Amino acid sequence: xxxxxxxxxxxxxxxxxxxxxxxxxxxxxxxxxxxxxxxxxxxxxxxxxxxxxxxxxxxxxxxxxxxxxxxxxxxxxxxxxxxxxxxxxxxxxxxxxxxxxxxxxxxxxxxxxxxxxxxxxxxxxxxxxxxxxxxxxxxxxxxxxxxxxxxxxxxxxxxxxxxxxxxxxxxxxxxxxxxxxxxxxxxxxxxxxxxxxxxxxxxxxxxxxxxxxxxxxxxxxxxxxxxxxxxxxxxxxxxxxxxxxxxxxxxxxxxxxxxxxxxxxxxxxxxxxxxxxxxxxxxxxxxxxxxxxxxxxxxxxxxxxxxxxxxxxxxxxxxxxxxxxxxxxxxxxxxxxxxxxxxxxxxxxxxxxxxxxxxxxxxxxxxxxxxxxxxxxxxxxxxxxxxxxxxxxxxxxxxxxxxxxxxxxx
Numbered sequence: 001x002x003x004x005x006x007x008x009x010x011x012x013x014x015x016x017x018x019x020x021x022x023x024x025x026x027x028x029x030x031x032x033x034x035x036x037x038x039x040x041x042x043x044x045x046x047x048x049x050x051x052x053x054x055x056x057x058x059x060x061x062x063x064x065x066x067x068x069x070x071x072x073x074x075x076x077x078x079x080x081x082x083x084x085x086x087x088x089x090x091x092x093x094x095x096x097x098x099x100x101x102x103x104x105x106x107x108x109x110x111x112x113x114x115x116x117x118x119x120x121x122x123x124x125x126x127x128x129x130x131x132x133x134x135x136x137x138x139x140x141x142x143x144x145x146x147x148x149x150x151x152x153x154x155x156x157x158x159x160x161x162x163x164x165x166x167x168x169x170x171x172x173x174x175x176x177x178x179x180x181x182x183x184x185x186x187x188x189x190x191x192x193x194x195x196x197x198x199x200x201x202x203x204x205x206x207x208x209x210x211x212x213x214x215x216x217x218x219x220x221x222x223x224x225x226x227x228x229x230x231x232x233x234x235x236x237x238x239x240x241x242x243x244x245x246x247x248x249x250x251x252x253x254x255x256x257x258x259x260x261x262x263x264x265x266x267x268x269x270x271x272x273x274x275x276x277x278x279x280x281x282x283x284x285x286x287x288x289x290x291x292x293x294x295x296x297x298x299x300x301x302x303x304x305x306x307x308x309x310x311x312x313x314x315x316x317x318x319x320x321x322x323x324x325x326x327x328x329x330x331x332x333x334x335x336x337x338x339x340x341x342x343x344x345x346x347x348x349x350x351x352x353x354x355x356x357x358x359x360x361x362x363x364x365x366x367x368x369x370x371x372x373x374x375x376x377x378x379x380x381x382x383x384x385x386x387x388x389x390x391x392x393x394x395x396x397x398x399x400x401x402x403x404x405x406x407x408x409x410x
Contacts, residue, residue, distance in 0.1 A: 038082035038141035046082035052161035054152035064196025067217035074206030079144035123190030149241030151360025156199030159183035238339035240364030259289035295332035319355025326357035335362025
Protein backbone atom coordinates (compact mmCIF):
# COMPACT_ATOMS: atom_id res chain seq x y z
CA UNK A 1 0.00 0.00 0.00
CA UNK A 2 1.27 3.51 -0.83
CA UNK A 3 1.86 6.09 1.85
CA UNK A 4 -1.16 8.09 0.67
CA UNK A 5 -3.22 4.92 0.75
CA UNK A 6 -2.17 4.23 4.34
CA UNK A 7 -3.19 7.74 5.39
CA UNK A 8 -6.53 7.53 3.58
CA UNK A 9 -7.21 4.20 5.29
CA UNK A 10 -6.40 5.69 8.69
CA UNK A 11 -8.69 8.68 8.10
CA UNK A 12 -11.57 6.39 7.23
CA UNK A 13 -10.95 4.26 10.31
CA UNK A 14 -10.72 7.37 12.46
CA UNK A 15 -14.20 8.40 11.35
CA UNK A 16 -15.43 4.90 12.13
CA UNK A 17 -14.09 5.07 15.67
CA UNK A 18 -15.74 8.42 16.30
CA UNK A 19 -19.25 6.98 15.82
CA UNK A 20 -20.22 3.65 17.45
CA UNK A 21 -23.19 2.99 15.15
CA UNK A 22 -21.07 1.94 12.14
CA UNK A 23 -19.25 -0.46 14.47
CA UNK A 24 -22.47 -2.22 15.46
CA UNK A 25 -23.48 -2.24 11.81
CA UNK A 26 -20.14 -3.75 10.79
CA UNK A 27 -20.61 -6.60 13.28
CA UNK A 28 -24.19 -7.25 12.20
CA UNK A 29 -23.06 -7.39 8.58
CA UNK A 30 -20.51 -10.05 9.50
CA UNK A 31 -23.18 -11.97 11.41
CA UNK A 32 -25.59 -11.81 8.46
CA UNK A 33 -22.83 -12.88 6.09
CA UNK A 34 -22.02 -15.95 8.19
CA UNK A 35 -25.69 -16.78 8.65
CA UNK A 36 -26.28 -16.75 4.90
CA UNK A 37 -23.02 -18.61 4.27
CA UNK A 38 -23.98 -21.36 6.70
CA UNK A 39 -27.43 -21.82 5.16
CA UNK A 40 -26.04 -21.94 1.63
CA UNK A 41 -23.36 -24.46 2.56
CA UNK A 42 -25.28 -26.77 4.90
CA UNK A 43 -28.84 -26.38 3.65
CA UNK A 44 -30.44 -25.17 6.88
CA UNK A 45 -30.25 -22.15 9.21
CA UNK A 46 -27.65 -22.16 11.97
CA UNK A 47 -28.91 -22.91 15.46
CA UNK A 48 -26.37 -20.57 17.09
CA UNK A 49 -24.30 -17.62 15.89
CA UNK A 50 -21.64 -16.17 18.17
CA UNK A 51 -19.02 -13.46 17.79
CA UNK A 52 -15.84 -12.78 19.72
CA UNK A 53 -13.51 -9.77 19.30
CA UNK A 54 -9.79 -9.52 18.85
CA UNK A 55 -7.88 -7.71 21.56
CA UNK A 56 -5.28 -5.09 22.18
CA UNK A 57 -2.97 -4.99 25.17
CA UNK A 58 -1.99 -1.50 26.26
CA UNK A 59 0.67 -2.83 28.60
CA UNK A 60 1.51 -6.02 30.49
CA UNK A 61 3.24 -8.24 27.95
CA UNK A 62 4.49 -11.77 28.67
CA UNK A 63 3.05 -11.64 32.19
CA UNK A 64 -0.24 -13.53 31.93
CA UNK A 65 1.31 -17.01 31.86
CA UNK A 66 3.18 -16.19 35.08
CA UNK A 67 0.27 -14.93 37.24
CA UNK A 68 0.98 -11.32 36.32
CA UNK A 69 -1.04 -8.21 35.44
CA UNK A 70 -2.19 -6.77 32.12
CA UNK A 71 -4.20 -3.82 30.84
CA UNK A 72 -6.17 -5.05 27.83
CA UNK A 73 -9.34 -4.43 25.85
CA UNK A 74 -11.41 -5.89 23.00
CA UNK A 75 -11.46 -4.14 19.63
CA UNK A 76 -13.81 -3.77 16.68
CA UNK A 77 -12.47 -6.74 14.76
CA UNK A 78 -14.41 -9.98 15.20
CA UNK A 79 -14.52 -13.67 14.45
CA UNK A 80 -18.07 -14.90 13.84
CA UNK A 81 -19.13 -18.56 13.99
CA UNK A 82 -22.48 -19.91 12.76
CA UNK A 83 -23.08 -23.45 14.01
CA UNK A 84 -25.59 -26.29 14.28
CA UNK A 85 -25.34 -29.71 15.96
CA UNK A 86 -25.31 -32.82 13.77
CA UNK A 87 -27.03 -36.16 14.31
CA UNK A 88 -23.75 -38.06 14.08
CA UNK A 89 -20.25 -37.64 15.56
CA UNK A 90 -18.74 -35.76 12.61
CA UNK A 91 -17.37 -32.22 13.06
CA UNK A 92 -17.19 -30.07 9.92
CA UNK A 93 -15.90 -26.49 9.88
CA UNK A 94 -15.69 -24.20 6.87
CA UNK A 95 -13.36 -21.18 6.88
CA UNK A 96 -14.40 -18.28 4.69
CA UNK A 97 -10.85 -16.88 4.88
CA UNK A 98 -9.25 -20.09 3.59
CA UNK A 99 -12.21 -21.17 1.42
CA UNK A 100 -11.72 -24.67 2.75
CA UNK A 101 -13.52 -27.20 4.91
CA UNK A 102 -11.85 -29.32 7.57
CA UNK A 103 -13.38 -32.34 9.31
CA UNK A 104 -12.73 -34.69 12.18
CA UNK A 105 -14.79 -37.40 13.83
CA UNK A 106 -15.26 -38.15 17.51
CA UNK A 107 -14.77 -41.74 16.43
CA UNK A 108 -11.13 -41.06 15.53
CA UNK A 109 -10.00 -37.65 16.89
CA UNK A 110 -6.35 -37.60 15.82
CA UNK A 111 -5.09 -34.05 16.28
CA UNK A 112 -2.00 -34.47 14.12
CA UNK A 113 -4.13 -35.14 11.06
CA UNK A 114 -5.95 -31.80 11.26
CA UNK A 115 -5.11 -29.17 8.64
CA UNK A 116 -3.22 -26.22 10.11
CA UNK A 117 -6.06 -23.70 10.30
CA UNK A 118 -8.46 -26.44 11.39
CA UNK A 119 -6.53 -27.23 14.54
CA UNK A 120 -8.19 -24.36 16.39
CA UNK A 121 -11.90 -24.87 15.63
CA UNK A 122 -11.76 -28.66 15.52
CA UNK A 123 -9.49 -28.76 18.56
CA UNK A 124 -12.00 -26.56 20.38
CA UNK A 125 -14.79 -28.92 19.34
CA UNK A 126 -12.91 -32.00 20.49
CA UNK A 127 -11.94 -30.47 23.83
CA UNK A 128 -15.50 -29.21 24.37
CA UNK A 129 -16.87 -32.70 23.72
CA UNK A 130 -14.32 -34.27 26.04
CA UNK A 131 -14.97 -31.91 28.94
CA UNK A 132 -18.75 -31.65 28.65
CA UNK A 133 -19.55 -35.23 27.59
CA UNK A 134 -21.32 -33.99 24.46
CA UNK A 135 -21.35 -36.98 22.10
CA UNK A 136 -22.38 -35.32 18.84
CA UNK A 137 -20.72 -33.44 16.03
CA UNK A 138 -21.55 -30.12 14.43
CA UNK A 139 -21.32 -28.03 11.27
CA UNK A 140 -19.75 -24.57 11.54
CA UNK A 141 -19.17 -21.63 9.20
CA UNK A 142 -16.35 -19.27 10.24
CA UNK A 143 -16.05 -15.67 9.10
CA UNK A 144 -14.80 -12.37 10.45
CA UNK A 145 -12.22 -9.63 10.05
CA UNK A 146 -9.54 -10.09 12.73
CA UNK A 147 -6.16 -9.97 10.91
CA UNK A 148 -4.19 -13.18 11.38
CA UNK A 149 -0.66 -13.01 12.80
CA UNK A 150 -0.86 -9.30 13.63
CA UNK A 151 -0.80 -9.70 17.41
CA UNK A 152 -4.55 -9.07 17.73
CA UNK A 153 -5.38 -12.58 18.96
CA UNK A 154 -7.30 -13.96 16.01
CA UNK A 155 -6.85 -17.52 17.30
CA UNK A 156 -8.27 -16.68 20.73
CA UNK A 157 -11.23 -14.89 19.15
CA UNK A 158 -11.97 -17.99 17.06
CA UNK A 159 -11.75 -20.28 20.09
CA UNK A 160 -14.02 -18.07 22.18
CA UNK A 161 -16.58 -17.52 19.41
CA UNK A 162 -16.81 -21.22 18.58
CA UNK A 163 -17.08 -22.29 22.23
CA UNK A 164 -19.84 -19.74 22.89
CA UNK A 165 -21.72 -21.07 19.86
CA UNK A 166 -21.26 -24.66 21.05
CA UNK A 167 -22.40 -23.81 24.58
CA UNK A 168 -25.56 -22.20 23.22
CA UNK A 169 -26.31 -24.79 20.52
CA UNK A 170 -25.96 -27.75 22.88
CA UNK A 171 -27.49 -25.89 25.87
CA UNK A 172 -24.57 -26.74 28.14
CA UNK A 173 -24.17 -25.26 31.63
CA UNK A 174 -20.66 -23.85 31.40
CA UNK A 175 -19.60 -20.63 33.11
CA UNK A 176 -17.54 -18.00 31.31
CA UNK A 177 -14.30 -18.74 33.17
CA UNK A 178 -14.59 -22.45 32.39
CA UNK A 179 -15.09 -21.54 28.75
CA UNK A 180 -11.98 -19.35 28.79
CA UNK A 181 -9.92 -22.20 30.26
CA UNK A 182 -11.13 -24.57 27.53
CA UNK A 183 -10.11 -21.99 24.92
CA UNK A 184 -6.65 -21.78 26.48
CA UNK A 185 -6.48 -25.57 26.46
CA UNK A 186 -6.88 -25.53 22.68
CA UNK A 187 -3.67 -23.49 22.40
CA UNK A 188 -1.84 -25.87 24.73
CA UNK A 189 -3.05 -29.19 23.32
CA UNK A 190 -3.64 -28.52 19.63
CA UNK A 191 -1.23 -25.67 18.81
CA UNK A 192 1.58 -26.66 21.18
CA UNK A 193 1.88 -23.13 22.63
CA UNK A 194 1.80 -22.66 26.41
CA UNK A 195 0.01 -19.31 26.33
CA UNK A 196 -1.47 -17.50 29.27
CA UNK A 197 -5.12 -16.49 29.56
CA UNK A 198 -5.05 -12.84 28.50
CA UNK A 199 -6.27 -13.24 24.93
CA UNK A 200 -9.20 -15.53 25.67
CA UNK A 201 -10.06 -13.75 28.93
CA UNK A 202 -10.22 -10.34 27.25
CA UNK A 203 -12.23 -11.63 24.29
CA UNK A 204 -14.83 -13.09 26.66
CA UNK A 205 -15.12 -10.47 29.42
CA UNK A 206 -14.40 -7.08 27.76
CA UNK A 207 -16.67 -4.06 28.06
CA UNK A 208 -17.42 -1.37 25.48
CA UNK A 209 -15.35 1.83 25.89
CA UNK A 210 -13.34 0.31 28.75
CA UNK A 211 -10.00 -1.38 29.34
CA UNK A 212 -9.58 -4.27 31.75
CA UNK A 213 -6.97 -4.36 34.51
CA UNK A 214 -6.60 -8.14 34.83
CA UNK A 215 -4.93 -10.02 37.67
CA UNK A 216 -4.00 -13.47 36.37
CA UNK A 217 -3.20 -14.87 39.78
CA UNK A 218 -6.63 -14.04 41.21
CA UNK A 219 -8.30 -14.42 37.80
CA UNK A 220 -10.18 -11.20 38.45
CA UNK A 221 -10.46 -7.86 36.70
CA UNK A 222 -11.68 -4.30 37.05
CA UNK A 223 -12.88 -2.03 34.26
CA UNK A 224 -11.20 1.30 33.55
CA UNK A 225 -12.65 4.15 31.48
CA UNK A 226 -10.24 4.34 28.55
CA UNK A 227 -10.77 7.88 27.29
CA UNK A 228 -7.79 10.24 27.11
CA UNK A 229 -9.15 13.53 25.79
CA UNK A 230 -7.25 14.75 22.74
CA UNK A 231 -5.41 11.46 22.19
CA UNK A 232 -6.10 8.36 20.11
CA UNK A 233 -4.69 4.85 20.02
CA UNK A 234 -3.22 3.76 16.72
CA UNK A 235 -1.89 0.36 15.65
CA UNK A 236 0.89 0.18 13.08
CA UNK A 237 1.28 -3.27 11.56
CA UNK A 238 4.88 -4.27 10.83
CA UNK A 239 3.67 -6.81 8.27
CA UNK A 240 5.84 -9.47 9.92
CA UNK A 241 3.75 -12.55 10.64
CA UNK A 242 4.88 -15.00 13.24
CA UNK A 243 3.77 -18.40 14.46
CA UNK A 244 4.18 -18.54 18.22
CA UNK A 245 4.98 -22.26 18.20
CA UNK A 246 7.78 -21.61 15.70
CA UNK A 247 9.14 -18.63 17.61
CA UNK A 248 10.98 -18.31 20.89
CA UNK A 249 7.71 -17.85 22.81
CA UNK A 250 7.79 -21.27 24.40
CA UNK A 251 11.42 -20.80 25.34
CA UNK A 252 10.56 -17.61 27.27
CA UNK A 253 8.00 -19.54 29.29
CA UNK A 254 10.60 -22.18 30.17
CA UNK A 255 13.24 -19.56 31.00
CA UNK A 256 11.05 -17.66 33.43
CA UNK A 257 10.02 -20.85 35.20
CA UNK A 258 13.65 -21.96 35.45
CA UNK A 259 14.57 -18.57 36.87
CA UNK A 260 11.80 -18.69 39.47
CA UNK A 261 12.96 -22.14 40.64
CA UNK A 262 16.43 -20.73 41.35
CA UNK A 263 14.99 -17.90 43.43
CA UNK A 264 12.64 -20.23 45.33
CA UNK A 265 15.57 -22.49 46.24
CA UNK A 266 17.59 -19.54 47.52
CA UNK A 267 14.94 -17.40 49.28
CA UNK A 268 12.38 -18.90 51.67
CA UNK A 269 9.89 -16.04 51.33
CA UNK A 270 9.47 -16.59 47.58
CA UNK A 271 7.13 -19.34 46.39
CA UNK A 272 5.47 -17.83 43.30
CA UNK A 273 6.05 -15.25 40.58
CA UNK A 274 4.07 -12.57 42.36
CA UNK A 275 6.33 -12.84 45.42
CA UNK A 276 9.27 -11.64 43.34
CA UNK A 277 11.00 -8.30 43.93
CA UNK A 278 13.96 -6.79 42.12
CA UNK A 279 16.30 -7.49 45.04
CA UNK A 280 15.61 -11.21 44.63
CA UNK A 281 17.32 -11.22 41.24
CA UNK A 282 20.71 -11.37 42.95
CA UNK A 283 19.92 -15.00 43.80
CA UNK A 284 20.25 -15.87 40.09
CA UNK A 285 23.79 -16.24 38.74
CA UNK A 286 22.64 -16.43 35.11
CA UNK A 287 22.42 -13.04 33.36
CA UNK A 288 19.85 -14.18 30.80
CA UNK A 289 17.51 -15.62 33.44
CA UNK A 290 17.95 -12.48 35.53
CA UNK A 291 16.83 -10.33 32.61
CA UNK A 292 13.78 -12.50 31.95
CA UNK A 293 12.54 -12.06 35.52
CA UNK A 294 13.53 -8.40 35.55
CA UNK A 295 11.09 -7.81 32.71
CA UNK A 296 8.32 -9.64 34.56
CA UNK A 297 8.78 -7.72 37.80
CA UNK A 298 9.08 -4.29 36.22
CA UNK A 299 6.28 -4.90 33.71
CA UNK A 300 3.79 -5.68 36.47
CA UNK A 301 4.73 -2.40 38.12
CA UNK A 302 4.28 -0.55 34.82
CA UNK A 303 0.78 -2.02 34.41
CA UNK A 304 -0.30 -0.58 37.75
CA UNK A 305 1.24 2.79 36.96
CA UNK A 306 -0.39 2.83 33.52
CA UNK A 307 -3.84 2.22 34.99
CA UNK A 308 -3.32 5.21 37.29
CA UNK A 309 -2.06 7.38 34.41
CA UNK A 310 -5.17 6.61 32.36
CA UNK A 311 -7.64 7.23 35.18
CA UNK A 312 -5.90 10.50 36.10
CA UNK A 313 -5.64 11.65 32.47
CA UNK A 314 -1.84 11.77 32.14
CA UNK A 315 -0.97 10.79 28.54
CA UNK A 316 2.69 11.81 28.83
CA UNK A 317 3.19 9.58 31.87
CA UNK A 318 1.46 6.74 30.07
CA UNK A 319 3.64 7.27 27.00
CA UNK A 320 6.79 7.01 29.11
CA UNK A 321 5.55 3.68 30.48
CA UNK A 322 4.89 2.40 26.96
CA UNK A 323 8.43 3.28 25.94
CA UNK A 324 9.89 1.60 29.03
CA UNK A 325 7.82 -1.52 28.36
CA UNK A 326 9.20 -1.73 24.83
CA UNK A 327 12.80 -1.33 25.98
CA UNK A 328 12.27 -4.13 28.49
CA UNK A 329 10.68 -6.40 25.87
CA UNK A 330 13.58 -5.68 23.50
CA UNK A 331 16.49 -5.91 25.95
CA UNK A 332 15.34 -8.13 28.83
CA UNK A 333 12.94 -10.40 26.94
CA UNK A 334 14.48 -10.25 23.45
CA UNK A 335 11.25 -10.53 21.47
CA UNK A 336 11.58 -7.59 19.06
CA UNK A 337 12.54 -7.44 15.39
CA UNK A 338 13.96 -4.82 13.01
CA UNK A 339 10.56 -3.71 11.70
CA UNK A 340 9.16 -3.15 15.17
CA UNK A 341 12.27 -1.23 16.18
CA UNK A 342 11.91 1.20 13.28
CA UNK A 343 8.26 1.89 14.12
CA UNK A 344 8.96 2.44 17.82
CA UNK A 345 12.00 4.60 17.07
CA UNK A 346 9.92 6.85 14.79
CA UNK A 347 7.35 7.23 17.57
CA UNK A 348 10.06 8.01 20.13
CA UNK A 349 11.32 10.90 18.01
CA UNK A 350 7.88 12.28 17.17
CA UNK A 351 6.29 15.23 18.97
CA UNK A 352 2.89 13.88 17.91
CA UNK A 353 3.26 10.58 19.81
CA UNK A 354 3.42 10.26 23.60
CA UNK A 355 4.80 6.73 23.42
CA UNK A 356 4.71 3.39 21.64
CA UNK A 357 5.67 -0.23 22.13
CA UNK A 358 5.43 -3.61 20.44
CA UNK A 359 2.20 -5.44 21.21
CA UNK A 360 1.54 -9.15 21.48
CA UNK A 361 3.98 -12.01 21.81
CA UNK A 362 6.62 -10.20 19.78
CA UNK A 363 8.76 -11.33 16.81
CA UNK A 364 6.44 -9.30 14.55
CA UNK A 365 2.89 -7.99 14.60
CA UNK A 366 1.87 -4.46 15.59
CA UNK A 367 3.03 -1.52 17.62
CA UNK A 368 0.51 0.37 19.73
CA UNK A 369 0.93 4.16 19.64
CA UNK A 370 -0.63 6.94 21.72
CA UNK A 371 -0.98 9.83 19.27
CA UNK A 372 -2.37 13.37 19.47
CA UNK A 373 -5.76 13.34 17.74
CA UNK A 374 -4.99 16.62 15.99
CA UNK A 375 -1.72 15.31 14.53
CA UNK A 376 -2.56 11.79 13.35
CA UNK A 377 -2.03 12.49 9.66
CA UNK A 378 1.34 14.13 10.32
CA UNK A 379 2.48 11.21 12.47
CA UNK A 380 1.33 8.63 9.93
CA UNK A 381 3.02 10.46 7.07
CA UNK A 382 6.33 10.49 8.93
CA UNK A 383 6.06 6.88 10.17
CA UNK A 384 5.11 5.58 6.73
CA UNK A 385 7.93 7.48 5.05
CA UNK A 386 10.61 6.21 7.45
CA UNK A 387 9.35 2.63 7.30
CA UNK A 388 9.16 2.70 3.50
CA UNK A 389 12.73 3.99 3.23
CA UNK A 390 13.94 1.04 5.26
CA UNK A 391 11.72 -1.81 4.05
CA UNK A 392 10.34 -0.62 0.70
CA UNK A 393 6.73 -0.90 1.89
CA UNK A 394 4.44 0.96 4.26
CA UNK A 395 2.86 -0.27 7.49
CA UNK A 396 -0.90 -0.69 7.64
CA UNK A 397 -2.51 1.75 10.09
CA UNK A 398 -5.46 0.68 12.22
CA UNK A 399 -7.52 2.73 14.59
CA UNK A 400 -9.86 0.81 16.83
CA UNK A 401 -12.83 1.19 19.11
CA UNK A 402 -13.14 -0.70 22.39
CA UNK A 403 -16.10 -3.08 22.22
CA UNK A 404 -17.87 -5.66 24.35
CA UNK A 405 -16.67 -9.22 24.59
CA UNK A 406 -18.16 -12.39 23.17
CA UNK A 407 -21.85 -12.38 22.29
CA UNK A 408 -24.40 -14.93 21.10
CA UNK A 409 -26.58 -13.45 18.37
CA UNK A 410 -29.14 -16.23 18.21
